[in-house]
Amino acid sequence: xxxRTLRINGIDVAVESGTSILAAAKQAGITIPTLCHLDGxxxxxxxxxxxxxxxxxxxxxxxxxxxxxxxxxxQTETPKLQEYRRMTVELLFSEGNHVCAVCVANGNCExxxxxIAVGMDHTRFPYRFPxxxxxxxxxxxxxxxxxxxxxxxxxxxxxxxxxxHVWDVAQRGAAVRMITGLNQPWGxxxxxxxxxxxxxxxxxxxxxxxxxxxxxxQRDRSTLEFLVTAREKKEWTR
Amino acid sequence: xxxxxxxxxxxxxxxxxxxSFLDLDEWLFDLAAQVDLVFSPIADIKTYPExxxxxxxxxxxxxxxxxxxxxxxxxxxKVLISFGDCAVTANVPAMRNPLxxxxxxxxRCYLELGDxxxxxxxEPGIVPPLLDRVRPVHELVPxxxxxxxxxxxxxxxxxxxxxxxxxxxxxxxxxxxxxxx
Ligand code: SF4
Ligand code: SF4
Ligand code: SF4
Ligand code: FES
Numbered sequence: 032x033x034x035r036t037l038r039i040n041g042i043d044v045a046v047e048s049g050t051s052i053l054a055a056a057k058q059a060g061i062t063i064p065t066l067c068h069l070d071g072x073x074x075x076x077x078x079x080x081x082x083x084x085x086x087x088x089x090x091x092x093x094x095x096x097x098x099x100x101x102x103x104x105x106q107t108e109t110p111k112l113q114e115y116r117r118m119t120v121e122l123l124f125s126e127g128n129h130v131c132a133v134c135v136a137n138g139n140c141e142x143x144x145x146x147i148a149v150g151m152d153h154t155r156f157p158y159r160f161p162x163x164x165x166x167x168x169x170x171x172x173x174x175x176x177x178x179x180x181x182x183x184x185x186x187x188x189x190x191x192x193x194x195x196h197v198w199d200v201a202q203r204g205a206a207v208r209m210i211t212g213l214n215q216p217w218g219x220x221x222x223x224x225x226x227x228x229x230x231x232x233x234x235x236x237x238x239x240x241x242x243x244x245x246x247x248x249q250r251d252r253s254t255l256e257f258l259v260t261a262r263e264k265k266e267w268t269r
Numbered sequence: 270x271x272x273x274x275x276x277x278x279x280x281x282x283x284x285x286x287x288x289s290f291l292d293l294d295e296w297l298f299d300l301a302a303q304v305d306l307v308f309s310p311i312a313d314i315k316t317y318p319e320x321x322x323x324x325x326x327x328x329x330x331x332x333x334x335x336x337x338x339x340x341x342x343x344x345x346x347k348v349l350i351s352f353g354d355c356a357v358t359a360n361v362p363a364m365r366n367p368l369x370x371x372x373x374x375x376x377r378c379y380l381e382l383g384d385x386x387x388x389x390x391x392e393p394g395i396v397p398p399l400l401d402r403v404r405p406v407h408e409l410v411p412x413x414x415x416x417x418x419x420x421x422x423x424x425x426x427x428x429x430x431x432x433x434x435x436x437x438x439x440x441x442x443x444x445x446x447x448x449x450x
Contacts, residue, residue: 152441
């Protein structure tokens with residue numbers, strides 16, 4: 032095992048080579064904002080909330096998918112980063128249809144939390160108001176595409192932890208959407224075991240349990256944590 | 270010194286923000302000691318006056334009357350405040366936007382879902398025509414500060430108004446002061 036030494040916000044850190052900047056920061060007690068990162072599944076760098084500045088580079092790099100290198104000097108909270116982070120959250124709000132007042136996740140939503148954290152009191156970008164639908168063909172769960180931020184956490188958890196690979200990303204650009212099966216109604220996808228892992232993984236009100244009303248969403252992320260620990264450390268009792 | 274001239278206007282919203290404002294109960298007496306309410310849906314004043322210091326705008330811009338009133342308010346007010354989620358994000362009224370324009374919305378409501386004598390209302394000068402898209406206030410006129418919430422709870426309105434009356438910067442922070450929904 033080789034060790035890399037670097038600095039994050041002026042703090043000296045020594046971590047195993049191959050560690051992501053996000054994990055290195057965590058070890059140093061520094062929290063970097065994230066939305067698409069989910070402990071226990073692979074990282075994809077989809078949301079860009081975790082951007083950091085690295086001295087000597089004029090690019091902002093996503094901490095979750097950038098590996099540490101010897102001698103890196105990293106900043107995670109500069110005014111520039113804070114400004115871009117706020118813009119990213121504003122773009123997420125203006126891109127979909129987020130009506131928190133009538134959302135099942137109101138008060139229990141990581142996107143909403145992020146808006147509060149970055150101090151967003153309005154969005155400077157024009158709202159798109161896209162025409163998106165909702166699929167409640169599954170007997171227990173539903174997906175409201177209006178609230179989806181394309182973090183792909185549902186897809187990764189279903190593929191990498193449950194092993195069912197029900198979810199995929201279809202189309203691109205403004206037409207992008209999460210699909211189940213081969214773009215079948217979710218209820219018709221035989222591969223779905225109804226395990227509910229995607230429900231626990233979704234950071235917003237996009238995937239929900241049917242029958243939950245406005246502001247009723249409760250997530251139990253500890254279920255996912257338990258499964259990840261169990262798999263990695265072979266500890267199977269809760 | 271003259272009292273601060275306060276106005277509140279009600280555009281495309283459910284009036285919940287005004288209800289929440291009235292929830293300030295006895296603090297309204299303290300407020301009344303510091304301001305003159307020069308225009309509001311809770312006062313019988315017909316025209317929006319000149320020289321208003323602070324105006325709270327509830328609601329989104331959904332029809333031609335909303336647009337005219339907000340433009341008037343902007344021209345005659347120093348500090349224009351988007352008051353509540355409908356003003357800040359267009360919120361629930363904007364849930365009609367994905368249908369495309371005013372026409373399919375009116376057809377759906379008045380023709381497809383109507384029971385008897387189905388017709389689309391048309392009374393020029395009385396019923397304001399819908400705009401094709403419901404928009405948040407700041408997309409159509411410049412806004413000076415934002416107070417989100419659906420509705421913002423009374424405590425939050427009070428803290429915000431106290432900041433405004435003291436002339437402090439109106440940037441909200443933290444879940445207590447800054448939350449949509
Ligand atoms: S998903 Fe979150 S941000 Fe979007 S409408 Fe629901 S509560 Fe609001
Ligand atoms: S319920 Fe389980 S199997 Fe079905 S889509 Fe969600 S994660 Fe995949
Ligand atoms: S449905 Fe939820 S978990 Fe899946 S991509 Fe959309 S926001 Fe992310
Ligand atoms: S958490 Fe790194 S890009 Fe989303």
